[in-house]
Amino acid sequence: MTLDATLAQIDSSLDAALDRLAGLLRIPSISTDPAHAADCDAAADWLVADLQSLGARAQKRATPGRPMVVGHIDGPEAATGPHLLFYGHYDVQPVDPPDLWHTDPFAPEIQDTPHGKVIRARGASDDKGQLMTFVEACRAYKDVNGSLPCRITFFFEGEEESGSPSLIPFLRDNADELSADLALICDTSMVAPGVPSIASQLRGMLKDEFTIEGPAIDLHSGHYGGPALNPLREISRIIASFHDETGRVAVEGFYEGVHEVPDNLLRQWENCGFDEHEYLSSVGMTRPHGEAGYSTLVQQWARPTLEINGLWGGYQGAGTKTVIPSEAHCKLTCRLVGDMDPDALRARIRKHVEDRLSPDAKITWNQDLDGSPAAVMNTGRPEFEAARQALSDEWDREAVFTGMGGSIPVAGFFKDILGLDAMLIGFAQEDDAIHSPNEKYNVTSFHKGIRSWARVLDALAK
Incomplete structure (x- = not known):
């Protein structure tokens, strides 16, 4: 089967994919620091070249701040699947305080830990590792099949970690080019280890x-x-x-x-593997202190x-x-x-x-x-259930629609400016130390993230 061959290609080429990720991680693309403006340019150039290696028509696009990267690649002739817009960001947080890092934050290393292998570097999880899971899935799919299963537009931002000042004007000025049927966003985490998640609402x-x-x-x-x-x-x-x-x-x-959370969604949340005790005790608390009458997850995601x-x-x-x-x-x-x-x-x-x-x-x-405002996704669209089933198949565990306590404004901007619903799928873990010293991304998250996107692409194309 085509999908089986693609998954096998992902497995056999994992080392090469990790090498490519390391190349991107070596670039200190800190958007908030003017001293790293040239590094942000270099990261954008790296991504343009990588997308072009897939056959995409890719360009670095100037903004008043850090550049955007836009790439287009067509699906097979007579393809009936949706046109997908995939978003990620290549900029990273500063590394301060540098003395708390155990390794050079821009010299990525594969390390053995009690919980498995990780890749350690600034941006490994947020968001370069996540971004590259999708790119590598596209690479494997095209290597096996000769083309991607549907039309895809890649859209990579370089200012997410510094407030995205250029994002709204760029979306408005390029709305026709960036229009699609559905947006995909990878800047999210799994609700618990091994539990695949699709974020369905953002505060x-x-x-x-x-x-x-x-x-x-x-x-x-x-x-x-x-x-x-x-x-x-x-x-x-x-x-x-x-x-x-x-x-x-x-x-x-x-x-x-x-609005109150629907019963069917509450049931998913109650069985999603979230560990309230660990969540609270990890920051020195013994009980939740929010609005009485609501569980910790509901307080975090829906209140x-x-x-x-x-x-x-x-x-x-x-x-x-x-x-x-x-x-x-x-x-x-x-x-x-x-x-x-x-x-x-x-x-x-x-x-x-x-x-x-x-x-x-x-x-x-x-x-x-x-x-x-909050962003609430239209999970009634058939694409959402197709993606949920694809994730369930890969992780051998029912995928869940989750909420998110934080905000990812780009999802709302896609809705308001481009009229696009967004599907948020990520493979980060809560202990990835994003924005902190010693950031990491589990190699399993990277590997199974690539496989997951290949399954999702295949499901959406059908």
């Missing part, structure tokens, strides 16, 4: 920041302690009003657009949050200084689910704060922060 994000001003200057607490409004006490009182005693957000209208990310004011130096500060500051974020509207929610949160201000307290808001 959105709202950011805000405010400053409360009180006295015109910092005051001596002996002269003004008592009569003076203390901005730190003021901001603490307001922040305490954000949640009730059950962990529910107490901002009026906060839960507008939130909105309002979190205080930064709080400061007053004297920060050694010892004490008997001062009443003139200002206090707060940074907050909300994770959004369902149909929550970030703009409407921002207005509700600001009203909640301003309605509770004391006389003589003045407030200013940061006007430069953004928000993005």
Whole structure:
């Protein structure tokens, strides 16, 4: 069978695929650091050459920041399968602090660990290793069959780790070229070791920041302690009003657009292999502290949050200084689910704060922060069930539709700008240390990830 031959080709060429991945990992494509701009260019050039080796019409495309890579490859004549847009990013996080790395972060090594072989390098998991699982699946499929099973557009970004400032303008300017039937995104993880996962919903994000001003200057607490409004006490009182005693957000209208998880999806989540004890104990907690009445997974994937990310004011130096500060500051974020509207929610949160201000307290808001809605995938499309079955066949374990606690804005951008549903499939593990020292990617994740994509491509083409 064609698929069997493709899988055999993947198995026999794994060492060569790992060598190619190592070549990409050696390039320190840190997008946030201007000193590595040339390295980002080099990574884009490497990917263009690799796609061209598959027969793709590939180019490096300039942006005001780091370049994009776009490649097109046709399927066989008279192919009836979907046109797929595959997205990944080639830029990586900085390596700081470098002294915590046990090896050179840009000299990839295959290492034996108690949990099997890993490839150790910055970007091994996020996202070069994941990106290359798809490229290698395409390579094997084409080597065996002479062509890919359907038309594919490759789209690789170089600024994902630095906020994607060029992404939206590029999508808008090139919408016709990037249009397809379905988007595939690989920047995700498995819900548990050995459990293949398709992310079906991503939480959105709202950011805000405010400053409360009180006295015109910092005051001596002996002269003004008592009569003076203390901005730190003021901001603490307001922040305490954000949640009730059950962990529910107490901002009026906060839960507008939130939906309960369907029973069939809850059943998948309950049997997905998630280890709540390990999840909590790994960061020193003994119990969940979120919204009462919801499991840890539901809190993480399907409930909105309002979190205080930064709080400061007053004297920060050694010892004490008997001062009443003139200002206090707060940074907050909300994770959004369902149909929550970030703009409407921002207005509700600001009203909640301003309605509770004391006389003589003045407030200013940061006007430069953004928000993005949640992304909920249309899992009713037949392609999603076909991909789920393909993953189940490869991993010999039922694949599950999962949620994600974090945000991958590109999925929402594909929907809003290109009108594309996105399917998010990744093979990272929770212990891959992405964004941290000693990042790794399991060789099994890489190998079975390639095999998984070959199966998914074959299933989608049919």
